[in-house]
Amino acid sequence: MIKVLLFATLQEKVGASELSLEENAIKISDLKNRLIEEYDVQEFSNCLVAINEEYAGDNDIAESGDTIAFIPPVSGG
Amino acid sequence: MKEFKIVKEPIEIQHVIDQVVDPNCGAISTFIGTVREMTKEKKTLYLEYDAYVPMAEKELKRIGDEIKEKWPDSKVAITHRIGRLEITDVAVVIAVSTPHRAAAFEASRYAIERIKEIVPIWKKEHWENGEMWIGDQLEQHSYRDGKPKMEDEND
Numbered sequence: 560m561i562k563v564l565l566f567a568t569l570q571e572k573v574g575a576s577e578l579s580l581e582e583n584a585i586k587i588s589d590l591k592n593r594l595i596e597e598y599d600v601q602e603f604s605n606c607l608v609a610i611n612e613e614y615a616g617d618n619d620i621a622e623s624g625d626t627i628a629f630i631p632p633v634s635g636g
Numbered sequence: 637m638k639e640f641k642i643v644k645e646p647i648e649i650q651h652v653i654d655q656v657v658d659p660n661c662g663a664i665s666t667f668i669g670t671v672r673e674m675t676k677e678k679k680t681l682y683l684e685y686d687a688y689v690p691m692a693e694k695e696l697k698r699i700g701d702e703i704k705e706k707w708p709d710s711k712v713a714i715t716h717r718i719g720r721l722e723i724t725d726v727a728v729v730i731a732v733s734t735p736h737r738a739a740a741f742e743a744s745r746y747a748i749e750r751i752k753e754i755v756p757i758w759k760k761e762h763w764e765n766g767e768m769w770i771g772d773q774l775e776q777h778s779y780r781d782g783k784p785k786m787e788d789e790n791d
């Protein structure tokens with residue numbers, strides 16, 4: 560199982576702060592496309608992604624046990 | 637006490653400063669970010685901050701490491717508050733100590749700019765006529781180049 564965390568605008572648009580994927584492995588770009596389609600939320604394309612709290616790229620692959628976080632453009636400070 | 641942290645309660649400014657006190661420093665620079673009421677013509681009622689807390693603390697530490705590399709013999713502490721903040725509340729406190737003053741000023745500026753680039757913290761503006769997570773305007777804050785970029789310096 561892969562855990563997916565959502566924050567800020569994504570959390571509100573999807574209506575959940577956490578999703579679970581049954582896959583053993585998934586490529587980040589494939590997951591982005593799937594979530595855009597499934598939830599009709601274009602903002603997924605504009606997000607950075609972290610795997611296990613480290614920034615990751617679209618070509619990286621998350622595996623079972625990993626935590627993926629979608630990071631919309633940040634606005635701290 | 638942790639040097640890099642996200643808190644839900646009001647920030648004790650002196651506690652952040654105390655962490656960078658050092659016998660070899662001749663300067664401590666602090667940056668205090670506060671909640672502004674007017675942005676151009678728009679009146680903010682209050683802000684709501686959210687964070688990916690464990691990663692945000694790691695990224696704050698990363699900024700501290702970058703500063704120690706760029707300005708040797710410096711010490712850094714950063715605390716950012718999340719939750720609901722009212723106008724004039726303190727959202728972030730940065731303290732940097734260095735042997736000489738020029739580096740302390742430069743490094744605290746560097747820290748706040750990096751926070752706005754890489755640390756997973758988001759603010760939601762609440763106005764009289766609506767609300768919005770800042771950073772979700774696709775055109776203004778695009779990540780399409782694949783990495784965070786500098787936000788407007790006036791934010």
